Amino acid sequence: MSQDTDHEANDGRVSAYDWVGGEAAVRTLVDRFYDLMDLEPAYAELRAVHGSTLGQARDKLFWFLCGWLGGPQHYTERFGHPRLRMRHMPFAIGIRERDQWLACMRQAMTECQLDPVLLERLDQAFFQTADWMRNR
């Protein structure tokens, strides 16, 4: 996560990870993200790119986001460098899939009541990452 998602707190700089609310809050956010992907017709094409179960995706996104937000590096400790674009190559990702991913994450962040300032910054950062993942 880049520095522009850090913010000034009472006693110095706090990571986006702390701002979100730490590990339990990241887990709640990721669980809501995949629950919505499963439930909402608006994300049906995004859901269809995924396998029949979302358990592995939940764990991996949770581990990844902890580190991406400036918290513990659970993902790289397990799998090494994320190489996200390469790892997404097996999945057909176009504008539609990108936009559904972003909308699903935005809804999850809203329902989890993230600080609106943080939400906007993360939304911009997610856009950069999701757009980079497009492969068709």
Ligand code: HEM
């Ligand atoms: C742009 C639209 C995106 C689509 C359609 C998409 C789709 C997928 C799919 C189908 C998987 C495999 C899940 C599984 O193993 O069961 C996956 C894995 C993953 N995605 Fe995405 N994704 C997108 C964007 C993103 C973004 C923006 C991030 C990070 C901010 C992200 C992070 C990850 C991570 C960390 C994994 C696990 C990679 C691994 O170790 O195999 N994805 N994604």
